């Protein structure tokens with residue numbers, strides 16, 4: 059009792075394992091701090107955790123382990139929270155990338171440095187002089203960087219490196235104080251067995267012990283071309299190095315193990331997809347470009363069978379911007395919304411179980427005073443568009459109107475395209491329809507549908523008797539509720555001359571239509587409007603006027 063609950067153990071490969079993914083092994087997981095064995099506590103109790111052994115069973119180092127105290131554990135957790143990007147940047151490590159040209163298939167080596175952090179410019183109005191104060195000395199860099207590349211409006215600085223270089227080094231100096239940028243940035247030379255993981259166009263070098271997820275593209279650096287190349291592996295050259303690259307899955311595990319033993323397959327990986335902007339690559343390996351103030355919607359997809367709570371942290375960490383994506387229904391993607399910053403980049407890292415997925419939201423245009431007023435939000439493409447009477451459109455968004463209620467004319471929804479569901483076609487929506495029988499609730503229907511399937515379902519529900527409300531739930535994004543009007547529209551009586559004028563406007567077609575259709579045409583009512591909605595005697599009047607028109611047209615013919 060009294061000791062804090064530890065969420066992480068270390069497996070024999072030295073990887074962090076979250077208690078949710080831990081197996082019930084004894085003498086297997088070790089404390090990441092004192093390296094004594096930990097017990098797995100997974101009981102009926104809702105909160106699972108690892109625990110140190112009792113004092114008399116543990117080593118002296120374990121007895122004084124930092125993780126036995128709440129403060130020590132909190133400090134350690136703070137380190138896990140820090141994204142690998144932040145750790146690399148504070149150690150002045152240049153991050154290396156393999157870049158593949160999509161058309162020529164040629165590979166190149168890139169080194170990434172951060173731009174001047176916007177926070178370090180707070181209060182300065184002379185960004186220009188700060189940028190132009192930057193000086194560089196380089197080793198292993200093909201083209202010396204230019205100061206403008208470090209402007210805070212850029213997403214990152216990508217340098218072209220010589221893959222055969224013995225060393226990579228960029229010394230950044232400035233007459234201004236830029237503590238997060240100025241310094242001696244280095245990276246080790248390439249060696250056989252080095253691995254880059256990412257998309258098929260951009261992959262980042264991984265350190266030993268890193269885990270690879272299915273569907274990641276893996277680039278392995280090889281001394282010589284192996285005699286047997288499994289299907290699906292493409293060979294290429296990076297300077298003098300041979301590169302084998304492939305899309306990773308279980309069948310590639312032995313190839314990876316043979317040529318890059320320091321990496322392993324991650325069976326509990328989570329994924330982050332960029333849902334909005336739609337133009338973005340769904341996998342956020344590269345900075346995502348967007349419009350300032352527009353939103354990005356990220357889907358966070360947990361591993362099969364796991365239902366963890368995710369944390370979203372800023373890069374670098376700041377206590378104010380840490381948020382939680384709570385556990386949900388197992389297997390349910392969690393949607394997370396973040397705004398593109400007014401200028402420059404917003405860097406986030408979504409993490410769970412020692413795994414981080416970073417997302418850089420880069421505002422690719424700068425806001426001027428004029429454009430700010432117009433607030434470009436072209437990418438806000440999730441929600442409902444409802445056409446109201448008078449040709450106006452209302453757009454409802456789950457995150458803006460969590461309890462939005464709208465009365466719709468029943469008839470107007472049934473037969474027109476008046477409710478349009480906007481969003482990527484595969485986005486899951488939990489649809490709930492509540493029905494009334496007389497004044498009492500009679501049934502509730504719940505379904506999970508994809509965006510594209512929702513409008514038809516709403517229309518069919520609207521045709522049923524007693525629909526009280528329809529709710530569209532977008533998980534963490536929020537929900538939209540619409541209420542079709544229970545009091546239906548009625549029509550005011552029209553003067554005879556007006557009815558006649560409207561029937562005449564239809565031309566000869568007027569004689570071919572049924573009386574019900576004619577009544578609706580005259581009153582401009584939607585199909586399906588029942589006859590008792592019209593003023594009493596309407597059918598009789600329309601029929602009489604129609605007979606007169608018929609006589610008139612016969613006389614005109616003869």
Ligand SMILES: [Zn+2]
Nearest residue numbers: 089091092123
């Ligand atoms: Zn310990």
